[in-house]
Amino acid sequence: MTNVLVVLETRDGTLRPACLETVGAARLAADAGGGGTVTAVATETAELDAAALGSAGADKVVIADAGAHSPDGAAATAVKAAKDCGAGLVLVAATVRGRDLLARIAAGLNTGFAADCTALDFTDDGFVFTRPVYAGKAITKVKINGDIAVASLRGNHFAPAGRDGAAEMGTMAAKAGKSVVTGISTKSTGRPDVAEASRVVSGGRGMGSAENWSLIEAVADAIPGAALGASRAVVDNGWRPHSEQVGQTGKVVSPELYIAAGISGAIQHLAGMNSSKVIVAINKDAQAPIFQHASYGIVGDVNEVLPALAEELAKIQG
Ligand SMILES: Cc1cc2nc3c(=O)[nH]c(=O)nc-3n(C[C@H](O)[C@H](O)[C@H](O)COP(=O)(O)OP(=O)(O)OC[C@H]3O[C@@H](n4cnc5c(N)ncnc54)[C@H](O)[C@@H]3O)c2cc1C
CATH class of the missing domain: 3.40.50.620 (HUPs)
Structure with a gap:
């Protein structure tokens, strides 16, 4: 026992x-x-x-x-x-x-x-x-x-x-410690933590700019409980916070659904998400390594694919 x-x-x-x-x-x-x-x-x-x-x-x-x-x-x-x-x-x-x-x-x-x-x-x-x-x-x-x-x-x-x-x-009775956390300051996005969500919409350098994240957010808004994720290139560019980084030096996620938009599929990124149940890759380069790991692949420009995806998903949500 x-x-x-x-x-x-x-x-x-x-x-x-x-x-x-x-x-x-x-x-x-x-x-x-x-x-x-x-x-x-x-x-x-x-x-x-x-x-x-x-x-x-x-x-x-x-x-x-x-x-x-x-x-x-x-x-x-x-x-x-x-x-x-x-x-x-x-x-x-x-x-x-x-x-x-x-x-x-x-x-x-x-x-x-x-x-x-x-x-x-x-x-x-x-x-x-x-x-x-x-x-x-x-x-x-x-x-x-x-x-x-x-x-x-x-x-x-x-x-x-x-x-x-x-x-x-x-x-x-709690045991006393030598150090105590007196406060945690976080930026609340109103979305679940990427490490805990069962659906993740993630963007890479192929998104082009921080402003273009509205395309990622529109897709996430149409998927109940979806969290936002990002590649390290995006975090290094300052487009998104490190708390959203997925990968070897970010968070490890295993959601039911992982949408990777404009992400090439570097080994360090795959380390954080390749145990996701369903992976959807959107990339304009048909040879991008991410497609070798994707359940579904869309070869196309994120600027066209993401708005179309958000529109169709919104219809499903009613
Ligand atoms: C020690 C170490 C640790 C690392 N840890 C991490 C980590 O934790 N997480 C992580 O992500 N990376 C990590 N990296 C970095 C990693 O090697 C890659 O550099 C990074 O993942 C690349 O990010 P990306 O796919 O967004 O960018 P890129 O590799 O530049 O890929 C961009 C992709 O977008 C596509 N694209 C471009 N424009 C468009 C468009 N308009 N529409 C559609 N597709 C488009 C391109 O075809 C390309 O495939 C680490 C590296 C090292 C050395």
Whole structure:
């Protein structure tokens, strides 16, 4: 039997949606490991929905009483929670914060970790984690020796369990950290984060200018829940913020739909999006490498294709 701890990520007291997928993965792991308990810990005070977390797969939810996020404090709280629940596996979402916590938690538990996993299997020999490496060119299978493993899970590769019943709610004393995040300033676009959205409309240098992003936005507006993405060339040009960059030095996304407009398909960009379920490429160069990875390809000028696409999508939305 393996008990699993999920370290939840909250922002301003609200749960990040990717965590429900992590809880779903934890449920599968606990069930595969002989029917253990899934405990989810919020490392700082948050308003959490017992029904939603129970449905996602959590048996218990523990909320720590920290008022603000502290990277080392949150890791210490997670380590304490892992020991309290006798966890054999600790999971976090592979978000920016999750990446920060992962190594700290593994160090606190004196074990190893597997980062950015896309699959998790239970074998006779314990858990085996699947993770893409070398910008997605190879896949490794990782096993962590010892009694406890720590891993971060990539978004959109796992799903909430979708079962009945609310999680049991509890509290714990937070561990104090040496550093505390006193504030985060973000530019709110009113759109979902590109790493969490199930639909992404992304633009590259072929868009020509920052002003032309209205074409990308018009397509995104016609697709419910769509986020905006960008290549590094675009971010380097200052056309879009780094928070929208997809790729090796940006965010890794795995949406249901990824529309790449005016993006050539460099390996560093592909590293961030080639596990998307459906890829639509729009490029005026029929030889652009992106077409080798696309489910659907449109050879044409973004200035003509995107407005036509937005118009047709708007008709579907009614
Ligand atoms: C260490 C390292 C890390 C990197 N990390 C990242 C990363 O995280 N993300 C990332 O994206 N890149 C990254 N890069 C950069 C990467 O190598 C490419 O330079 C970059 O992805 C190119 O962006 P692009 O496709 O927008 O531009 P380009 O390669 O210039 O491609 C533009 C495309 O637009 C097409 N086009 C031009 N005009 C039109 C038009 N009117 N209509 C339709 N199509 C048109 C062209 O045919 C072309 O295919 C990294 C590079 C390095 C060395």
